[in-house]
Structure formats: C-alpha cells, structure tokens
Amino acid sequence: MIRLQAVTVTGRLQDISLNLTSGQCVHLIGANGAGKSSLLTVLAGLLDIDSGQYLLLNNAINTYQPAELAYYRTFLEQDYHCAFPLTVAELLDYYSGGSHIDDSLAAALEISAFYHRPLTALSGGELQRVHLARVLLQLWPQIEHGQALLLLDEPLQGLDYRHQHQLLTLLNALAIKGNLVVMSSHDLTMSFDYADRLVLLKNQRLLACDTVGELVESTRLAETLDCRVHWLYDSNGRCAVRTEPD
Numbered sequence: 001m002i003r004l005q006a007v008t009v010t011g012r013l014q015d016i017s018l019n020l021t022s023g024q025c026v027h028l029i030g031a032n033g034a035g036k037s038s039l040l041t042v043l044a045g046l047l048d049i050d051s052g053q054y055l056l057l058n059n060a061i062n063t064y065q066p067a068e069l070a071y072y073r074t075f076l077e078q079d080y081h082c083a084f085p086l087t088v089a090e091l092l093d094y095y096s097g098g099s100h101i102d103d104s105l106a107a108a109l110e111i112s113a114f115y116h117r118p119l120t121a122l123s124g125g126e127l128q129r130v131h132l133a134r135v136l137l138q139l140w141p142q143i144e145h146g147q148a149l150l151l152l153d154e155p156l157q158g159l160d161y162r163h164q165h166q167l168l169t170l171l172n173a174l175a176i177k178g179n180l181v182v183m184s185s186h187d188l189t190m191s192f193d194y195a196d197r198l199v200l201l202k203n204q205r206l207l208a209c210d211t212v213g214e215l216v217e218s219t220r221l222a223e224t225l226d227c228r229v230h231w232l233y234d235s236n237g238r239c240a241v242r243t244e245p246d
C-alpha cells in the first residue's frame with residue numbers, strides 16, 4: 001500500500017526507504033525528535049518531501065487531490081484542537097455524516113456516557129477517545145471494507161490501561177480486515193503484544209523495519225532508544241519491558 005524510496009524532508013527525515021503492505025499494525029518506535037510524527041505527516045500527504053518518492057497505492061502522493069486522500073486515509077494528529085464549541089455528538093455527527101456509530105467502535109472507545117457533553121467538559125483521556133472516534137468515523141465505510149490507511153500519532157496518549165487494550169484490540173481487528181494501521185508508540189510492552197511490525201527510527205533515519213519477534217531479541221531497540229532494554233517473560237510467554245539508562 002505504501003512505498004517510500006529515499007524520502008528526505010530537510011531537518012525532519014533522512015533517506016527513508018520503506019514498504020508497508022495492507023493488513024497489519026505497524027508501530028513506529030523512536031526517541032523524542034526521532035521523526036515519528038514527521039513520517040506520519042508525510043504518509044498522510046500533509047508534509048511535502050524534498051527528495052525521494054512516496055507511492056500510495058502505486059500512485060505518487062502528489063497526484064492525489066485532498067478530497068481523494070481523505071477517502072483513503074485518516075490521520076490522528078497529536079495536537080488537534082477543535083476551534084468550535086461543539087458537543088461530542090455534534091463533532092461525531094459531522095465526521096460520520098450522521099450515520100450510526102458501529103458497535104465495535106462504540107464498545108472499544110466507550111463514548112456514550114459523555115456523548116451529549118461539550119468537548120470542553122471532558123477529561124484528557126475522554127477527549128482522546130472522542131478524537132479517535134472522529135478519525136475512524138471519517139473513513140468508516142472504507143475501514144469496514146478493509147481498504148483504509150489509518151495513521152495515528154500516539155493514540156495511546158492519555159488513555160487508561162483498559163482503554164489502551166480495547167483500542168489496540170480494535171486496531172488489530174481492523175488490520176485483519178485488510179486495513180493498514182501505522183501508529184507511533186512509546187510503550188514497548190504494548191507494542192510487543194499488539195504490533196505486527198516495528199519501524200525503528202533514530203535521528204530522523206530508519207534503523208530497522210521488521211516483525212516484533214525479529215527485533216525483540218536484537219540490540220536494535222536499545223540502540224534506537226539509547227537505553228538498556230530488558231524483556232521480562234512470565235510462564236505464559238507474556239512479557240513486560242524494563243528500561244534503564246545506558
């Protein structure tokens with residue numbers, strides 16, 4: 001679905017080559033400033049590249065009109081702010097075209113309890129769940145057909161553990177339908193459990209792109225994050241990660 005060839009954005013991304021196919025959850029891992037948000041913004045077609053090539057569905061990204069792009073991909077930005085004094089229902093109605101919110105989405109994000117409240121009267125995590133619903137509703141018909149590109153910048157930000165698991169389970173189910181999910185994460189334990197593939201970024205360059213299984217036992221994660229990474233397994237093979245400064 002996505003093919004990047006030597007993509008550079010001056011000061012933000014250096015020489016990134018990457019192929020990502022549909023039907024998987026890809027987690028972008030890297031320290032602050034590594035280039036995760038920049039890469040997601042390029043993938044969304046919202047940041048011009050200075051050199052290289054980006055093909056989305058075999059077409060150069062700059063051949064798409066904004067309305068066409070909005071049909072294929074949705075993008076959760078880290079710092080989105082709604083400038084209008086809307087309620088949750090009004091915002092989501094606008095993005096869904098007034099259609100019914102799918103049961104799987106409603107169950108994962110649990111927004112019904114504050115559906116009629118103003119956006120300004122929500123907690124940080126509640127607001128994050130509303131924005132997740134917003135970006136998924138923008139493309140829900142394409143998502144249901146497994147044809148969408150979901151770009152999510154730190155979607156776990158502000159969510160409690162239960163909602164983190166519910167969201168990641170939903171995203172895995174959407175990937176199984178055929179969608180491509182690309183999200184940034186600072187939580188290696190969650191990525192171990194839910195990512196199909198990790199993209200490791202360091203100093204705006206690509207260090208590795210491989211399956212979680214391949215990368216867990218390598219030194220690449222420690223190199224990416226500039227700290228020691230220890231994987232702690234329980235008897236069921238479930239794992240948690242512990243990090244230490246180098």
Ligand SMILES: Nc1ncnc2c1ncn2[C@@H]1O[C@H](COP(=O)(O)OP(=O)(O)OP(=O)(O)O)[C@@H](O)[C@H]1O
Nearest residue numbers: 011012013030031032033034035036037038039204
């Ligand atoms: N709007 C911008 N204009 C110019 N440079 C930027 C801009 N936004 C980010 N940068 C720079 O681009 C580089 C990559 O930043 P980016 O936001 O992509 O990192 P990140 O991996 O998402 O970091 P974080 O984990 O802190 O969110 C950094 O050096 C940053 O200072």
